[in-house]
Amino acid sequence: MKQDLAFFRFVLSVAIILILIFPEKSEDVFAVSFNFFIEMILILPAIVMLMGLFTVFVPRDLVVRYLGKESGIRGIFVAMLMGLCLLDST
Secondary structure (H helix, E strand, C coil), rough: CCHHHHHHHHHHHHHHHHHHHHHHHHHHHHHHHHHHHHHHHHHHHHHHHHHHHHHHCCCCHHHHHHHHHHHHHHHHHHHHHHHCCCCCCC
């Protein structure tokens, strides 16, 4: 948790410094950030529902067997394959 907060502070500091260095880009940065935020807010409820369904219907030991520390290189390939299935073509 502390590492996440430290990383967030670092990224926020870099963003503020860059906006101060390039003030002409600030309007574009805020517009893109706002649009990204709205897009995430619209998608987030569906993601939370899918995660809940996944938790209910997929046994934990199955996930640990295929993606846990003991899965080795096979787990990496399974994760990559699942990630490739989620790619959006747009």
